[in-house]
Amino acid sequence: MTDDSPADESSTGAANGAAADSGEDVPGVDPATLQRRIDAGDPVRVLDLRNRDEVEQWHLAGPNVSLTQQPYNRFVRARVTDGIDEFVAAVAGEGPITVVCARGEASAEVAAGLLERGHDAHNLTGGMDAWARLLLATEVDGAVGGDDDALVQYRRPSSGCLGYLVASAGAAAVVDPLRAFTGRYVADARERGVEVETVVDTHVHADHVSGLRSLAKATGATPVMPERAVERGVTGDVTTVGDGDTLDVGDLAVEAVHAPGHTTGMTAVAVGDALLTGDSLFLDGVARPDLEAGFETAEAFARELYRTVTDRFSPFPGETVVAPGHHGEGAQPDADGVFAAPLDECRQSRVFEMGEDEFVAHVTDRRPSRPANHERIVAVNLGRESVDDEAAFELELGPNNCAAAPADD
Structure with a gap:
């Protein structure tokens, strides 16, 4: 759908x-x-x-x-x-x-x-x-539970940002919402007959203004962030989760999976047969390791990213549906309109054949442009700076630039 x-x-x-x-x-x-x-x-x-x-x-x-x-x-x-x-x-x-x-x-x-x-x-x-105001929503078939459960992928084509709605038994969680579309998430939940009870950011985003606070305020939901992300100086009342912690969404258990590398606090979300990888593993590559602390520390972040994709994700079976936080510019969805693939398919990419040193060299060799206004966006997402809706929209116009390089490049 x-x-x-x-x-x-x-x-x-x-x-x-x-x-x-x-x-x-x-x-x-x-x-x-x-x-x-x-x-x-x-x-x-x-x-x-x-x-x-x-x-x-x-x-x-x-x-x-x-x-x-x-x-x-x-x-x-x-x-x-x-x-x-x-x-x-x-x-x-x-x-x-x-x-x-x-x-x-x-x-x-x-x-x-x-x-x-x-x-x-x-x-x-x-x-x-x-x-830039276009948001597409497509259900990821067969990724979670029973007939009353659903995983919906939200896609903003102008930036390649992907977010998710998890729905089960009258409850819902929204993962990595965009502030520009707060009203859309509320309307979609209402149409599905579910109540948004939880809002999750997988990390402190640098490419878009998060909808964590605005959606939580609009719905009365609990805002949730990884504890390592909050340690970067997030202000306000936010519930934290650590590796292995679970949240109940209706009949579904949503598990936090520590997945550092892109940022120190990056955390994937496991639900049903899906792994929402945020900015760690993409379908065509991996996340860049320099946005949090700059190129000077990119090597250390890249080594964490290597351990994430090779070790931390290794317990997940090959049929696990990888649902990432971004898609590349010009990428095409599958026949159902979804950007998702089995983990085994992602493991066919060249980065999984690399040793740690080769991987680190691969993801740190290039220095793509940083997302537009990334420092102000991070400040807003930490809660240190306030901007109105139109200013927030203007800040994030442009490509996401959160990927390091295609996996097979």
């Missing part, structure tokens, strides 16, 4: 109003429909009007996405000089052009101009702002 609902009704209204405000009656594609096309592997031809640095930071991606960055003023010059055909010829790919900008206004104008000259084009309704 897949639910492509936006974050809330107001974001849909803002998105749908963007094209209307432009004064152009142009065809539009909503973010959920476009993402389904990308996930299906359909060819998608994108013209992005934002500045180059913005496009390089985050953009629509997928195996069959052709992306061309052309600033809006270049279109204006082309229109004035009767050069629209040449402008279109420079757009990579074939087929209809999906025009993209920040909020869907300039892109509506450009799409209209292309249509006037006979070129097939449409506007991404609401622009990248609307795409």
